[in-house]
Amino acid sequence: MNPKRPLVLSFHGRPGTGKNLVSSLISEHMYAKGMSSQYVHYFSATKDFMHEGKLEGYKHTTEQHIVAAMQACPQSLFIFDEMDKMPSGIMNVMKPYLEYNQPVEGTDYRRSVFIFLSNIGRNQIANALLDHMQQYKERYTLKIRDLEEIVRLPSCDLESTFKKSVCVRSSPISAFIPFLPLERRHVEQCIINGLFEKGYYQYGFQIDNDTVKQIADEMTYFPENTRLFSTTGCKRVYEKIDLIMQHD
Ligand SMILES: Nc1ncnc2c1ncn2[C@@H]1O[C@H](COP(=O)(O)OP(=O)(O)OP(=O)(O)O)[C@@H](O)[C@H]1O
Ligand SMILES: [Mg+2]
Numbered sequence: 001m002n003p004k005r006p007l008v009l010s011f012h013g014r015p016g017t018g019k020n021l022v023s024s025l026i027s028e029h030m031y032a033k034g035m036s037s038q039y040v041h042y043f044s045a046t047k048d049f050m051h052e053g054k055l056e057g058y059k060h061t062t063e064q065h066i067v068a069a070m071q072a073c074p075q076s077l078f079i080f081d082e083m084d085k086m087p088s089g090i091m092n093v094m095k096p097y098l099e100y101n102q103p104v105e106g107t108d109y110r111r112s113v114f115i116f117l118s119n120i121g122r123n124q125i126a127n128a129l130l131d132h133m134q135q136y137k138e139r140y141t142l143k144i145r146d147l148e149e150i151v152r153l154p155s156c157d158l159e160s161t162f163k164k165s166v167c168v169r170s171s172p173i174s175a176f177i178p179f180l181p182l183e184r185r186h187v188e189q190c191i192i193n194g195l196f197e198k199g200y201y202q203y204g205f206q207i208d209n210d211t212v213k214q215i216a217d218e219m220t221y222f223p224e225n226t227r228l229f230s231t232t233g234c235k236r237v238y239e240k241i242d243l244i245m246q247h248d
Contacts, residue, residue, distance in 0.1 A: 006112040012151040013179025014122040016233025039076040041069045045085035075111040083118035098172035121151035147178040181229035190234035
């Protein structure tokens with residue numbers, strides 16, 4: 001296959017809904033060493049772009065860093081985390097690599113994969129799912145095409161990093177991927193996984209529903225009237241497990 005442009009995916013959703021998890025699964029499918037592969041380049045707005053709490057100074061280090069990484073390994077997986085917090089100049093630096101279907105300065109980027117992660121559109125996604133469920137429809141019957149516009153529009157509304165590049169007609173984003181807020185039953189599955197991973201359980205028969213429920217009670221849920229969704233998805237489940245298990 002000779003793609004005409006790189007694959008550019010934009011993942012949107014609340015904290016703890018699996019955006020990093022899915023990115024790392026993709027990296028494992030692409031490369032044996034997964035996220036540790038030399039072909040995986042991970043940039044995080046708050047880790048790589050902040051200098052003493054400010055975004056100043058990013059120009060000197062980060063732009064060069066990104067361009068150097070892209071030029072060194074053009075057929076790579078590039079993950080940009082916390083896109084909503086990225087300085088807007090970054091997208092301008094990236095744009096030629098994302099959209100040109102001709103080699104840039106002699107280097108071919110068309111086999112690269114770019115993934116952008118952000119919380120942009122998280123409330124709109126939750127509202128769309130709530131509307132859907134209020135019509136007594138199952139969560140899994142909500143289709144990606146029903147949500148694509150719902151996450152694209154807030155990306156355009158914001159004075160965001162995305163704005164200039166996403167709201168153009170020939171957007172370089174191949175697909176907007178919404179991550180639905182997790183329900184309590186999903187959080188309970190994460191808790192059970194965590195209890196095994198952390199060694200509190202070795203066998204299925206040890207699963208104690210009251211303990212799982214007690215840990216799930218430590219999480220916060222919204223909206224206030226139904227408390228259907230976990231505010232932070234499965235994030236911080238591990239800490240809550242220790243809190244309850246070491247307390248007993
Ligand atoms: N759908 C899911 N299935 C299984 N585990 C999940 C799922 N979503 C999240 N988790 C678990 O919850 C934790 C947090 O997930 P992850 O870091 O992928 O969230 P995120 O969407 O990147 O959140 P943030 O926006 O805060 O960065 C991880 O331990 C992950 O394995
Ligand atoms: Mg994340």
